[in-house]
Amino acid sequence: MLELPAHTEHLKDDILAEQQNNNNLENPGPLQTFEENLAKGEFRIQQCKDCGQHVFYPRLLCHHCGSNALKWVAVSGKGVVYSSAVVRQRPEKGGDYNISLIDLEEGPRLMSRVVDVDPEEVAIGMQVSAHVGMINDKPAVLFYNKEQGDKEW
Ligand SMILES: [Zn+2]
Numbered sequence: 001m002l003e004l005p006a007h008t009e010h011l012k013d014d015i016l017a018e019q020q021n022n023n024n025l026e027n028p029g030p031l032q033t034f035e036e037n038l039a040k041g042e043f044r045i046q047q048c049k050d051c052g053q054h055v056f057y058p059r060l061l062c063h064h065c066g067s068n069a070l071k072w073v074a075v076s077g078k079g080v081v082y083s084s085a086v087v088r089q090r091p092e093k094g095g096d097y098n099i100s101l102i103d104l105e106e107g108p109r110l111m112s113r114v115v116d117v118d119p120e121e122v123a124i125g126m127q128v129s130a131h132v133g134m135i136n137d138k139p140a141v142l143f144y145n146k147e148q149g150d151k152e153w
Contacts, residue, residue: 006096011097021079023095027072029058029060030046030058030059030060030070031057031058033058033072034058038132038139038140038141039139041130041132041139042074043074043075043077043130043132043141044053044072044074044075045058045072045073045075045104045106046058046059046070046071046073047064047068047070047071047072047073047106047110048062048064048065048067048070049067049069049071050062050067050069051064051065051067051071052068052084053065053107054073054075054104054106054107054108055070055108055111056104056108056110057110075104075105075106075130075151076105076106076147077104077129077130077131078104078105078127078128078130079102079103079104079105079121079127079128079130079143080102080103080126080127080128081100081101081102081103081123081124081125081128082100082101082102082103082109082120082124083100083101083115083124084098084099084100084114084122084123084124085098085099085100086098086099086119086120087099094118095121096119097113097115098113098114098115098117098119098122099111099113099118100112100113100114100122100128100143102114102130102143103126104130108123110141112130112141112142112143113135113142113143114126114128114143114144114145115133115142115143115144116144116145117145122145124134126145126147127145127146128143128144128145129143129144129146130142130143131143131144141143141150149150
């Protein structure tokens with residue numbers, strides 16, 4: 001167990017989370033598990049076995065009830081745009097793109113991109129679906145506006 005001065009006691013959870021998020025093959029941390037699932041093309045988030053709430057960003061303790069009984073579950077991938085902003089970028093670097101906060105059907109809100117719509121046209125309330133794609137050569141969760149028709153992913 002960590003021994004910390006009393007006035008830093010409240011940092012213990014953060015420190016433990018940081019340690020477990022470091023690469024540790026015998027005991028992978030939540031972030032590593034999340035990224036390994038993405039690398040397999042699977043978008044999974046955590047769900048608390050005690051209170052039933054879904055949890056994202058990956059972490060050790062449920063931020064609803066403090067339980068450490070978190071399991072990995074598949075999600076529907078359905079979400080709604082909560083807010084959206086356009087990031088301007090030179091065309092030779094890939095052009096403008098959009099950064100959105102997406103509310104998942106399961107509850108958690110996450111930052112991502114809606115990639116099949118012009119960056120300016122991503123609208124609050126737009127329905128989107130998650131897809132595991134690549135950002136900067138790393139697997140990442142991206143979203144498509146499903147109103148544009150079914151897409152084969
Ligand atoms: Zn909980």
